[in-house]
Amino acid sequence: xxxxxxxxxxxxxxxxxxxxxxxxxxxxxxxxxxxxxxxxxxxxxxxxxxxxxxxxxxxxxxxxxxxxxxxxxxxxxxxxxxxxxxxxxxxxxxxxxxxxxxxxxxxxxxxxxxxxxxxxxxxxxxxxxxxxxxxxxxxxxxxxxxxxxxxxxxxxxxxxxxxxxxxxxxxxxxxxxxxxxxxxxxxxxxxxxxxxxxxxxxxxxxxxxxxxxxxxxxxxxxxxxxxxxxxxxxxxxxxxxxxxxxxxxxxxxxxxxxxxxxxxxxxxxxxxxxxxxxxxxxxxxxxxxxxxxxxxxxxxxxxxxxxxxxxxxxxxxxxxxxxxxxxxxxxxxxxxxxxxxxxxxxxxxxx
Numbered sequence: 023x024x025x026x027x028x029x030x031x032x033x034x035x036x037x038x039x040x041x042x043x044x045x046x047x048x049x050x051x052x053x054x055x056x057x058x059x060x061x062x063x064x065x066x067x068x069x070x071x072x073x074x075x076x077x078x079x080x081x082x083x084x085x086x087x088x089x090x091x092x093x094x095x096x097x098x099x100x101x102x103x104x105x106x107x108x109x110x111x112x113x114x115x116x117x118x119x120x121x122x123x124x125x126x127x128x129x130x131x132x133x134x135x136x137x138x139x140x141x142x143x144x145x146x147x148x149x150x151x152x153x154x155x156x157x158x159x160x161x162x163x164x165x166x167x168x169x170x171x172x173x174x175x176x177x178x179x180x181x182x183x184x185x186x187x188x189x190x191x192x193x194x195x196x197x198x199x200x201x202x203x204x205x206x207x208x209x210x211x212x213x214x215x216x217x218x219x220x221x222x223x224x225x226x227x228x229x230x231x232x233x234x235x236x237x238x239x240x241x242x243x244x245x246x247x248x249x250x251x252x253x254x255x256x257x258x259x260x261x262x263x264x265x266x267x268x269x270x271x272x273x274x275x276x277x278x279x280x281x282x283x284x285x286x287x288x289x290x291x292x293x294x295x296x297x298x299x300x301x302x303x304x305x306x307x308x309x310x311x312x313x314x315x316x317x318x319x320x321x322x323x324x325x326x327x328x329x330x331x332x333x334x335x336x337x338x339x340x341x342x343x344x345x346x347x348x349x350x351x352x353x354x355x356x357x358x359x360x361x362x363x364x365x366x367x368x369x370x371x372x373x
Contacts, residue, residue: 027052027358030094030118032109034082035059035070036216038100038123041347043067047077049351049365051358056090057082085109094118096354099126100347103139107149110174114153119357120174121350127157127176128244138243160353162362163297164190169356177353180345181207181260182244184271187300187320188337189245191293193252197286198275198333203256205245207271208263210311213341233261267342268311273335283326286333290324298363299344299352314340316371318348318363340370 029046033039034057046054057067063084068075070082083090097113099106099122106122113120129135132154136146148154158168160175161183169175178186185205192198208231211222220226242258283305294300299318303309305325313321323336339345348366355364 027095027354028055029053029354030056030058030090030097030113031100032058032085032097032105033060033100033123034067035062036100037212037342038346038350039098040071041342042098042100042350043074043078045347045351045365051360051364052096052354054078054080055094056080056092058085058087058090059083060085063087092116096121096357098350098354099123100350103144104149107153111150111153114173119172119354121160121177121353121357122175123177123346123350125176125179125240127153127174128159128178129176129247130155130157130159134243134247138240141238141243142240160349161186162349162352162356163187163294163300166356169353170359172357175353175357177346177350179241179244180213180269180339180341181205181209181239181241181258181271183345183349184269184320184337184339185241185245185256185258185273187339188271188273188322188335189254189275191290192275192286192333192335193254194293195289197277197279197281197289199278200252200254202276203254204274205256205258205271206261206274207259207269208261209269209341210263210265210267212267213262213269213345227262227264229264231261231263233259235260265311267340268315269339269341269345270311271337273337275333275335277326277331277333281326282328283324286324286326290322294322299366309338311338311340312370312372314338314344314370316340316343317368318344318352318366319370320344 059082068079093116096119103124107126110120139146157174158172160177246254290302300320303323309321321338325334
């Protein structure tokens with residue numbers, strides 16, 4: 023690619039916006055052309071995040087600033103629900119490709135979106151229903167060809183990414199009963215975002231692990247609806263750990279076939295043979311959240327419990343990378359015909 027991809031980041035001062043800024047600065051084929059945020063407008067991004075000083079000192083603009091109303095090649099909406107659905111249409115009309123981090127464009131029908139919003143107690147009216155059906159769910163490992171043709175991509179949720187990648191091969195091979203799957207998921211505190219909340223204040227969080235949203239988590243809709251057309255039901259438990267970043271999801275399903283761990287490893291490795299960011303490992307692998315920290319990898323550990331006839335999958339990602347900004351950049355690469363690992367081919371940060 024001769025000309026660099028010009029990128030606009032909306033929601034630039036949140037963790038998701040910061041993540042894509044960090045990645046774009048290292049990308050050989052892209053450049054940051056505009057930063058937008060509701061808060062901190064008028065400041066430089068390096069005033070908000072001093073580690074960027076000398077690397078990115080661009081000003082932050084308000085969304086309605088004339089300086090950021092031009093045409094960009096790609097616009098990242100690192101924003102809460104209902105922001106992208108209000109503003110993506112204008113960016114698309116100017117010729118941009120759009121990658122939205124929220125739930126606004128993760129579902130391709132109005133009915134599916136309304137089910138998602140209603141479960142969360144949110145307004146079920148979509149502000150751009152005409153765009154639903156033109157959007158693609160942004161998981162390259164499952165929807166690579168569709169993403170390559172898309173102008174509008176809904177970036178998956180972090181828990182959903184770990185669960186869907188962990189379950190997809192088993193469901194496609196009909197290895198497990200698709201009903202009553204158990205997703206036991208643990209996340210670092212950064213998954214709650216940047217805004218200060220009392221329960222994430224250091225004295226409240228240090229040495230504290232707790233489950234939350236037991237009445238229903240927003241990512242359940244993704245996990246149940248986006249499994250290759252199958253009717254799937256899951257029991258989903260989200261827990262937050264006193265660590266900064268990382269997700270470890272332990273997934274359980276009732277086996278429908280007599281298989282060994284070696285059989286399942288073979289199925290998973292064939293399924294992800296063309297997916298360089300998924301590493302399939304045996305049950306003896308000594309991996310954890312540190313193994314993927316700062317990377318776009320998903321480590322999948324396969325285990326068959328013959329005694330209980332259960333398939334147990336441990337799916338591990340960095341929630342801010344494969345669960346957010348890394349996957350967004352991977353989607354951008356696919357949309358622009360670049361190798362998926364461009365700007366992402368790096369080992370983790372260890373220790």
